[in-house]
Amino acid sequence: MNPSYLEIEAHGSPREIGRAVGEAARAFIVRGLAFYEEYHHEMGPLTFAEAERESLAYLDSARRHIPAVVEELEGMAAGAGVSLSRLLVPNLGEELTCNDDPAGGASCLSHGRATADARLRSRRRPRRGHCTTVAIMAGGRRIVAHNEDWFAGDVENNVLLRLTTADGTQILAVTSAVLLPPTGINSHGIAGGANTVFSNDNRVGVPNNLLRRWVLEAATLEEARDRCLLPERARGSNHLFGDAGGRIWNLETSGTAAALVEADVWYAHANHYLSPEMGEYDLSSSVNSRTRTARARELVQEGLARGDDPAVIAARVLADHENGENCICGHPDENDSYGERETTTASMVWDLDAMSVEVAFGPPCESEHVRFAFA
Numbered sequence: 001m002n003p004s005y006l007e008i009e010a011h012g013s014p015r016e017i018g019r020a021v022g023e024a025a026r027a028f029i030v031r032g033l034a035f036y037e038e039y040h041h042e043m044g045p046l047t048f049a050e051a052e053r054e055s056l057a058y059l060d061s062a063r064r065h066i067p068a069v070v071e072e073l074e075g076m077a078a079g080a081g082v083s084l085s086r087l088l089v090p091n092l093g094e095e096l097t098c099n100d101d102p103a104g105g106a107s108c109l110s111h112g113r114a115t116a117d118a119r120l121r122s123r124r125r126p127r128r129g130h131c132t133t134v135a136i137m138a139g140g141r142r143i144v145a146h147n148e149d150w151f152a153g154d155v156e157n158n159v160l161l162r163l164t165t166a167d168g169t170q171i172l173a174v175t176s177a178v179l180l181p182p183t184g185i186n187s188h189g190i191a192g193g194a195n196t197v198f199s200n201d202n203r204v205g206v207p208n209n210l211l212r213r214w215v216l217e218a219a220t221l222e223e224a225r226d227r228c229l230l231p232e233r234a235r236g237s238n239h240l241f242g243d244a245g246g247r248i249w250n251l252e253t254s255g256t257a258a259a260l261v262e263a264d265v266w267y268a269h270a271n272h273y274l275s276p277e278m279g280e281y282d283l284s285s286s287v288n289s290r291t292r293t294a295r296a297r298e299l300v301q302e303g304l305a306r307g308d309d310p311a312v313i314a315a316r317v318l319a320d321h322e323n324g325e326n327c328i329c330g331h332p333d334e335n336d337s338y339g340e341r342e343t344t345t346a347s348m349v350w351d352l353d354a355m356s357v358e359v360a361f362g363p364p365c366e367s368e369h370v371r372f373a374f375a
Contacts, residue, residue: 003155003362006177007372011164018072021161021177022079028157028177029080029087035153036090036178039339043151044097048089051096055088057204058095058234065232069210073180090178091209093150095234098196102129102271103285127342129271129289132328133193134296134317135242135250136266136310142352144242145314146183146193147364148174152332152341158361160372169217170374172357174346182212183348185357187374188219189244191350194237196271198283199254205234212237221249229258236281238269244352250274254281266304268296268317291326311349311358318347319364329365 006028010020022029040048062070073091077084089096133146154176161181163171173184185191194212211233218224221243228239228251236254241247248263252275259275261267271289273282296317303313320328332341347364350357356373 003158003367005158005160005174005361007160007162009162013166014068014072015075017163017165018075018077019079020075021159022076024079025159025177026080028159029076029082032090032154032157032176032178033082033086035151037086039151039153040089042337042339043093046096051089051092052085054096055085055092058092058207059084059088061205061232061234062207062210065206065230066210066214069180069214072213073210076180087178090176091180092207094196094208094237095202098198099202100198101283101285102127102198102289103287127340129198129284129286130196130342131193132268132270132292132296132318133195133238133240134266134268134300134314135240135248135263136300136304136313137242137246137248138265138304138310139307140353141310142242142244142246143310143314143349144185144191144193144240144352145318145349146240146347147318147328147330147344148183148346148348149330149342150176150345151339152343152345153339154178154345155343155362158346160359162372162375165217169219171216172372172374173216174348174357174359174361176345180209180213181216182209184216185350185352185355186216186218187355189352189355190218190221190224190241191243191352192216192224192239192241193348194239195269197236197238197252197254197273198271199236199273199281200283201255201257201281202235203255205232205255206230207234208237215239221247225249225251225260228253238271238273240267240269242350242352252278254278257281266300268293268300270296288326291323292328295320295322295328311351314349315358315364315369318344318349321365329363331363
């Protein structure tokens, strides 16, 4: 399997970066939005039109608190020739589709409301819960790795972004063309993967994907942490960071709370809270997330005990198929309707020694791996 992808270079102001990406990826963006428009009612409780209306309150909050990121999204919309409100919908994917226990049950609307019609439209099958991330700092190597698990319709719309901001910060990131990049590596020597978590204190505020894009420009782990903790955030996330100095920080957030772990040697995370103090906010009873976390830990510990290269260990984790439908390497379930199917849309191993990323576009077990580095 070798899904298509597009490599894009953009630089300048936020609006200039967004416009360049939108123009270069126009066909991918149009195709991606068509997928979301047709299948949004299967992803969660809202039709695309309803989601577009719900998104406006979040946009107002983002404009107030991270205006530069909104300008980038506006530039993308203008470059691609689509409306900002339509492009906002996939960028509010978590706010609009991840507000209940992924192990089952009816979804609720983003403001905590539910209707009989929404319940009828809600999914009936458990979902994977999304991404897996590991960080390993051992043997003089500094590696962070991440499987981006999301809806299967995104696989054919992957882009590799080389962004240079006005202050000279460079970012290498992989994302669906309809999304601002949520994960990546930057020229300050910081790499980070983000994991969806399911908390009970979500609210209208700055959308998670826009917040993550802002975090990608952080010059230090301390700055990344502070950006993740923006008080006006709409919901939580798990942020697993590594830096070129060999530090590993894992920051779990909810809409109103947070817990930071400064790890030694390695750390692994999926889609439920691990810190005891975050337990009261956790909605997830997902066996899938807990199985993936345990398996990632097992593989990392085994690899380190053998003295394997951390990059090899990380790649092995991300391509693992142990535990059947609860495996780390995600593949679409043909029993799901098309809009509900989840998969690993891209798999990334960030090397903070070489300042590079090795990417599999699609599930890493069957996709060609391509290496990209800063120029």
